[in-house]
Amino acid sequence: MQTNEKENRRDFIRKAAVIAAGVSIVPRHVLGGKGYRAPSDMLQIASIGVGGMGRSDVNNFHKSGKANIAYLCDVDKVRAKDSVSNFPKAKFYTDFREMLDKEHKHIDAVSVSTPDHNHAIQALAAMELGKHVYVQKPLAHDVWEARALTHAAKKYKVVTQMGNQGASGDGVRQMREWVDAGLIGDLVEVYAWTDRPVWPQGIAWPTQKAPVPATLDWDKWLGTAPYTDYINKLVPFNWRGWWPYGTGALGDMGCHNLEAPFSIYGLQYVKDVQASVGSVYVDEFKRGYFPESCPPSSSVTLTFPKTPKTKGDVKIHWMDGGIQPPRPDELEPNEKFGDGGNGILLIGKKGKILADTYAANPRLLPTSKKYKEVKQKYARVPDGAKGHWAQWVEGCLAGYGKMEMSAPFEISGPLTEALLMANLAIRGADLRINNKYPGRSLKLLWDNDNMRVTNFDEVNQFVKRTYRPGWEVKYNF
Known part of the structure; x- marks a missing residue:
């Protein structure tokens, strides 16, 4: 049942009951006491993946005061333990398909906080049922999946939000106001960087399998990925460094550190992307090649x-694995560059803006200079980045198209595609080195309409991967 149908049905039942009783309508807060909110006025949320970041997500939805965590789903009962304890009335499932099949009539919205490789299949299943969706960053694992989710959000008219909370922060809005006021002049280029990975990358897949924990459903955790034996320390965090499941440092931090320049300048799809990657040597003479593992660093x-x-054209330079761009001349020798490990630098013809992770703490360079005051132009999200979850809850209650979101799939879909295109270049650069092509870097030319690299066919296999039988992601544009 769609939201409008629910509202009409509730209105009918309320009015009919009042007429039958022969009394006038009494406000809810009188019936239930001050601050009372009827269950019918609460957003009924089903959460898939409720440990780690998923635990944070459900807690933040609950803090909005307008959401009921009605259903919880996780393949790892140990990871889910805290959320199950915090929301004892929520019904628990280990299979999202069973949950949606049995409970979809009672669900208004679905949050997805699982590993990257299962985002698309879970989010699409929810949207096809007309459910609003909140999906952790990055939006998807593959370029094709990101395009499909962006298209589906519009097709099914659901309220969407990606979990990059910096998009709701004051910092990005302050930066946009400075750019609009011409304080840095025409854009020259952008740099963004991170100290990630902080998990293993550039290593061989372990040869020794391990026993699957009794509390983990390994087959459902694998989901869309090829079947493989369980290995130690992959779950719950180190999967980020393995291509079948994660999207590396770009997937983890790119959505945070590239969102500001992306939204400020209205960027969409990339024209081309080039990359070089760090090497790992198995001995002092031979470079190791580990196709399942993301490289230790990339530019x-x-x-x-x-x-x-x-x-x-706009050029954005991304660096990870501890690589950073040259320090701006305007930065004092002891001033922190970004937040130390992460940062964003916008370079214009008249000036520069430096910011931390999530576009927090933006400052014009040099910081010692006095700049003209710029009037606030863009409305702030209540509680800034902390209000990212509540904004989505409010948007879902208001209905599709009624309220502006900070990171709707309309914006976060193309942003995610750009990051995944960068990963294509990273994987391509790795292939070139291994296959002894000339050079250690690679530039990919992109046919956006057909979602295809036109000059290096080997990487097109990663635009849309082959799914495990029974776990195919299907969508018709």
Whole structure:
């Protein structure tokens, strides 16, 4: 049942009951006491993946005061323990398919906080039922999946939000106001960087299998990924460094550190992307090649077509694994560059903006200079980045198209695609080195309409991967 149908039915039942009783309508807060909120006015949320970041997500939805955590789903009962304890009235499932099949009539919205490789199959299943969705970053594992989720959000008219909370922060809005006021002039280029990975990358897949914990449903955890024997320390965190499940440092931090330049300048799909990757040596003479593992570090340059806010193409330089761009001359020797390990730097013809992770703490360089005061132009999200979850809850209650979201799939879908395109170049650069092509870097040319790399066919296999039988992600554009 769609939200409008639910509201009409509730209105009918309320009015009929009042007429039958021969009394006038009494406000809910009078019936239930001050601050009372009827269950019918609460957003009924089903959460898939409720340990780790998922635990944080359900807690933040609950803090909005307008959401009921009605259903919990997780394949790992140990990881789910805290959420089950915090929401004892929520019905618990280990299979999201069973939960949606049995409970969809009672669910308004679904949050997805599972590993990257299962985002698309779970989010699409919810949207096809007309449910609003909140999906942790990155939105998807593959370029094709990100495009499908972006298209589906519009097709099914559901309220969407990706879990990059910095998009709701004050920092990105302050940066946009400075750019709009011309304080840094025309954009020249952008740098973003991270100290991730903080998990193993550039290593061989372990040869020794391990016993599956009794509390983990390994087959359902694998989901769309190829079947393989369980190994120690993959779950719950180190999966990020393995291509079948994670998307590396870019997937983890790119959505946070590239969101600001992406939204400020209205960027969409990339034109081309080039990358070089760090090497791992198995001995002092031979470079190791580990196709299942993301490399230990990478440097990527993405080129975007010009937008109404730029004079020409936009180049964004991404660096991970501890690599950082040169310190700006305007930065004092002892001033922190970004937040130390992560940062964003916008370089214009007249000035520069430096910010921390999530676009927090933006400052114009040099920080010692006095700049003209810029009037606030963009409305702030209540509680800033902490209000990211509540904003989605409010949007779902208001209905599709009634309220602006900070990270709807309309924006976060193309952003995720750009990051996954960068990963194509990273994987391609790794292939080039292993296959002894000339050079250690690679530039990919992208046919956006057909979602295809036109000059290095080997990487097109990663645009849309082959799914495990029974776990196929299906969508018709």
